[in-house]
Amino acid sequence: MSTGTAQEPRTTELAKAYEHRDVEGRWYRVWMERGYFHGDENDTTRPPFSIVLPPPNVTGSLHLGHALTATLQDILIRWKKMSGFNTLWLPGTDHAGIATQMVVEKELVKTEGKSRHDLGRPEFLKRVWAWKERFGSRIGEQHQALGASLDWERERFTMDEGLSRAVREVFVTLYEQGLIYREKTLINWCPRCHTALSDLEVNHEEGHKGELWSFAYPLSDGSGEVVVATTRPETMLGDTAVAVHPDDERYKAIVGKMVRHPITGREFPVIADSILVDPAFGTGAVKVTPAHDFNDFEVGKRHGLPAITVIGLDGKMNTNAGPLVDQDRFEARKNVKKIIAELGLDRESKPHVLPLGRCQRCETVLEPMLSWQWFVKIAPLAQPAIEAVEQGKTRFIPEQWTNTYMAWMRNIHDWCISRQLWWGHQIPAWYCPDGHVTVAREAPQACSTCGSATLRQEEDVLDTWFSSSLWPFSTMGWPEKTRTLQTFYPTSVMETGHDIIFFWVARMMMMGIHFMGEVPFRTVYLHPMVRDEKGQKMSKTKGNVIDPLVITEQYGADALRFTLAALTAQGRDIKLAKERIEGYRAFANKLWNATRFTLMNLSGFTVGLDPHKAARTAADRWILARLQRAVNETVEALDGFHFNEAANTVYQFVWRELCDWYIELSKEALYGDDAEKKIAAQAILVHCLETSYRLLHPMMPFITEELWNTLAAQVGGRWGDSLMTAAYPKPGPVDEDAERSFNPVIGVIEAIRNIRGEMNVPFKTPLADVEVGALEQSAHATVAQEKGRIERLSNATVAIVAAGRAPTKRGGSAVAVGEGFELRVGLAGAIDLAAESARIDKELSKVEQDLTGIERKLANPSFVERAPAEVVEKDRARSEELRDKRRKLEAHRAMLQEAEGTMETPNPAAETITPTAQVAETPPPEAPAAAPDTGETTPPQGEAETARQPKARRAPAKKAAKPARKAAKPAKKAPAAKKAAKPAKKVARKAAKPARAAKKTATRGAKKTAARGAKKVAKPAKKMARKPARKTAAKRGR
């Protein structure tokens, strides 16, 4: 963290590399001091946009899942704020009942060797509060390090006074409405945590390998026995019936008879129950233990059977278990089997796979336990919550979660809300000595039934999720009718992990609708889980938790945030690898250096110049168009919660287009004498950067704020107080013509670079003889205009032939045929005919391949008939283009073959090739090596042969080896039906460089533009078709 005091940012020259430690940390305080984080409940001019932060456990510390939550929400909040919304992002923490209590208990044992019982409830609670005070602030610090623009003035805690009041209000109201009741019934009990749990807190272990053990109950009348099976033998001590199916002929005779318990001696009946018993399973007879099995409990109710509890709350057998009293339930299991075996009543044992309920927190096998508990009657609350989603009042993103939510809501059981813990909201119910219950908002003076003044408050506390379920409105001051509620409820977005859709989201829906009469949020965006590199969920128990602060310190908060955003695609979990973060840290550095470059080239900068009006060159107009497209796509992506697309769009623009292309292109103007072009380039650079900062700010708040201010100061003016309050770039029409018309320039530069690479001519060696031709009128004009830039970026001297004319044919040249141009690079003596031959061949085979596919399609009458006209038209044009390209390439190849032929027998015709004089004049660095080559032996026949020629040419051996290696491949592929048609040789050489290069750079604009001719017509159509749909969908929800 920096100690800087940056009220005013530095305006000195930027450091050579971006150091996040020097920048982050300064800005957060500035933002906070200026009150930017505050949501204004009295603002009626701007539309509200609110999010409540899912409250982390107060004693916990943030992991990467939290960092993701904070990042995505901050992106939304900052974006909306910049887009003119009155934003509120409300922070807080959760008391996390059982989790916190256990942490403190453990600590207590460790440090003082005491249990909570040793301290007593009041003292223990004091300790928990102290713990909370000590560690609670950690969460805040972590969020601040991440740059989260949370409104700290409104920070809440689920057990603070206001929220506790809300909890009591809700409890009492629901009680009064008959929606909360107390009942002695079977619940899931954790013998270790010593508390009841809700259904959701039960983890079902799948496929637990258990045992199905059967034994016989002797009939009391001595007429025989009935064999039953169980996976939990110890529960037989609490059996109060044996059930059979009423239609089961085998047992008809014994229904109504009594059996005698072989251990306790109790007698109980054989009953008939068609719901419980599946005659096909096991023996068709079932032992019934109403006090320890959910099914049996129902049977007990149906048949009026007694429920005998044999296992105590601590998991040990109680006095009802006769001889097994005080034994642990698992020990008792063994002993019951032993005793029964000794009695000769055991019958069978076989392995049995069964689901096993375990405590979510401590993994202990749960015990169904009969006890008094408080419940929320859920059906009346669930129904409206179902309807709200059906009616689209709240929608889920990704949509698939709607089903999950619905399925759960429709099968929901009553919610057990009482917990036998100390840490939490103590249930506002009081008992008088007569056992009457008084439920009240504040401690009552007397029993509401009998008036007794002797009252004892219910000791149980509420499930921690009870208070969380009120979070969207309790944090805004409910039950008071506050301005905050009025302005910011319902919240705009609930953004959280899908793991708590039931625990939290569903319950907030129910409570919000019930108490506010309105859904708590319009959109639920459920983000993926962050997993470790192995794909495992990060959890404290697994020990694979990564502290975001460690990452932040190492790579910077911006890098972490951007990485998380870039990886947040809908529908898949995030496996976070360090390399990814490193990559995006490099991106931050790139942005830094792009700014640094600009700052170094601002002399003569003209303040107030409109970049669009100033634009002088095709390159200028191109980058401005690309910028606008990036803006459009980013906004659209954010609008649809496609964080990865937003991140990637900006990344591609800044790095690939602005830095790799425009900055390089702009050097021509910046270093040149044309003042007009120079100030235009400066204005455009500044404009692109400034816009990029704004685009990027929600994702990378620190570095963008720093650079924005630095650049503003350097260009002689302030753009505003802070980037945080600047306006987000607005979508608008894209100058597609500007995008398109620049493509030949990019194509030409890439083609030259490609030839350099393939021919092994280093960049520093100038190419003196480059000709560009076959340009149509408009392309010709552009290329001519951009000649200087082309030359700079390819380090070549370029001649442009008249529009429509091909470059002159000349030997000793490499040739590239791109979309809309043809290029010849004279390599003088440096030409490696074998390499060039191979290169052309490779290209030709690619053309051939593409052509074959397209022609086959076009030859198919049903395609021509049934495919959309534009698709057919596109393919026709493409086909034409490919044929043209093939023609040109073949011509070039013929020439190469001729040249190679001449090598075999040097003849006068060789003069048409590079004159030797030229070789002498402009020898590329390695050219001399080529000279002795001439007149070698071995007459190559075709170019393939040539390629394989191992002759010791100047061309390194590997070059020759390459095609050979590739040639091996087709053998593998040949079987593939689709490709079988082509000559194997051609299949082998697939890569067509210019095509590839053009595709790559033609940059996304070109792709998306319905360009003339064969260019990307289809793709844009697809994209357009998809995106607007998404957009409207997104809008509907608001």
Next chain:
RNA sequence: GGGCGGAUAGCUCAGCGGUAGAGCAUCGCCCUUACAAGGCGAGGGUCGCAGGUUCGAAACCUGCUCCGCCCACCA
């Protein structure tokens, strides 16, 4: 037992009817005065398997195989 995801380049993942993409890794060439946390170029894919729909399928449908997750009171 129900349900939901996933399977695409060596790795991590986008794309989800119309010419297979990114980042990282790999290979080659460059310390070109913004950036070596860099630049330029290249290689690399029967888009899990089998059927089907379609003029056209990585994408849609059916089945299957493997992963992962959620829900579930069959003794």
